[in-house]
Amino acid sequence: MKKSVIGWTIAAILAVGGAAFAYLFWFAGGSGEPTTELTTPPVADATTTTSPASDTTAAGSDSTAAGSGVVAYVIDPGQSTASFELDEVLRGQDTHVVGTTDQVAGQVQVDTSDLSSAEFSEIIVNARTLTTGTEQRDRAIRGPVILDSASDANELITFSVTSVDGLSGPISSGETVEFTITGDLTVKGTTQPVTFDASVTMLDDSTIEGTAAAEITRDMFGIGIPNVPSVADVTNEVLVALDFVALAG
Numbered sequence: 001m002k003k004s005v006i007g008w009t010i011a012a013i014l015a016v017g018g019a020a021f022a023y024l025f026w027f028a029g030g031s032g033e034p035t036t037e038l039t040t041p042p043v044a045d046a047t048t049t050t051s052p053a054s055d056t057t058a059a060g061s062d063s064t065a066a067g068s069g070v071v072a073y074v075i076d077p078g079q080s081t082a083s084f085e086l087d088e089v090l091r092g093q094d095t096h097v098v099g100t101t102d103q104v105a106g107q108v109q110v111d112t113s114d115l116s117s118a119e120f121s122e123i124i125v126n127a128r129t130l131t132t133g134t135e136q137r138d139r140a141i142r143g144p145v146i147l148d149s150a151s152d153a154n155e156l157i158t159f160s161v162t163s164v165d166g167l168s169g170p171i172s173s174g175e176t177v178e179f180t181i182t183g184d185l186t187v188k189g190t191t192q193p194v195t196f197d198a199s200v201t202m203l204d205d206s207t208i209e210g211t212a213a214a215e216i217t218r219d220m221f222g223i224g225i226p227n228v229p230s231v232a233d234v235t236n237e238v239l240v241a242l243d244f245v246a247l248a249g
Contacts, residue, residue: 029138029139029140029141029142029143029150030128030139030142030150032128032129032131032138032139032142033128034103034126034128034129034155035128035152035155036126036152036155036156038077038103038104038105038124038126039105040074040075040105040106040107040121040249041105041106041107041121041122041124042121043072043107043108043109043119043120043121051163051164051165051166051167069111069112069113070109070110070111070117071109071110071111071112071205071248072107072108072109072248072249073107073108073109073110073207073208073246073247073248073249074106074107074246074247074248074249075104075105075106075107075123075244075245075246076244076245076246076247077102077103077104077105078102079209079244079245080102080104080242080243080244080245080246081100081101081102081104081242081243081244082100082101082102082103082104082125082130082157082240082241082242083098083099083100083101083240083241083242083243084098084099084130084238084239084240084241085097085098085099085238085239085241086234086235086237086238086239087233087234087235088231088232088233088234088235089231089232089233089234090230090231091230097132097137098132099130099131099132099138099141100130100131100132101125101126101127101129101130101131102129103125103126103129104123104124104125104126104242104244105123105124106120106121106122106123106124107120107121107246107249108120108121108246112170112171112172112202112205113170114168114169114170115167115168115169115170115171115177116167116168116169118164118167120161120164120181122158122159122160122161123158123159123161123242124156124157124158124159125156125157125158125159125242126149126155126156126157127142127147127149127154127155127156127157127187128142128149128150128155130147130149140226143226145224145225145226146223146224146225146226147187147188147223148188149188153189154187154188154189157185157186157187158185158186159183159184159185159186159194160183160184160186161181161182161183162182162183162184162193163181163182163183164179164180164181164182165179165180165181165182166178166179166180167179171202172202173202173203173204173205174201174202174203175201175202176199176200176201176202177199177200178197178198178199179198179200180195180196180197180198181195181196181198181212182194182195182196183196185216187221187223188221188222188223190220190221190222192216192220192221194214194216195214196212196213196214196242197212197213197214198210198211198212198213199211199212205248206247206248207245207246207247207248208245208246209244209245209246210243210244210246211241211242211243211244212241212242212244213239213240213241213242214239214240214241215237215238215239215240216237216238216240217236217237217238218234218236218238219236223238
């Protein structure tokens, strides 16, 4: 009888543990369907500051600018991707994890004859729609331990620009500028200052493309890793990036 009671107790514990595991990795992660339709946010107010480059940052800076006047370039989600990258050991194998989404919105207003006047909107990414190619991992990412993006409160990741360093002078079609952009990054309800290294190319008067990348840590935003036997040694460092095409609106 005693062994029977112990056996039933162990079985009950395993059942509860299994239910909790299933909740964490399946039900808590939700479907991944966004509830927030992204729209292009307005440009930031005068709190954004731009520091000109000490040296020329545009190739062929002696050329004539494509034209004067402020133009709004709006991120095209159909040609843009927000992503994260990290390393983990999955079932004993070193694994490089890349998560991506095209659910991103933002814009920059710029006078191509004077880049120092550039004004940026908030950049918004729908974290719930990030995918890594593995449904179980995607659901875990949306769960409460990692990004908690299944909850409406943490569905969006936002980046509010506070300063830009390295933009000055004109830019013409075919030219590229490199600069840094600093702002407040909010992930899972936590906001931290982050600086991105950015590179932007003006393809023509109506199109710019570029990338911005920064290394953050999970600790900065309270991002945990579920304690499961199949996953080990997940790096604290995470590369976050935005590869974008923006069109004149």
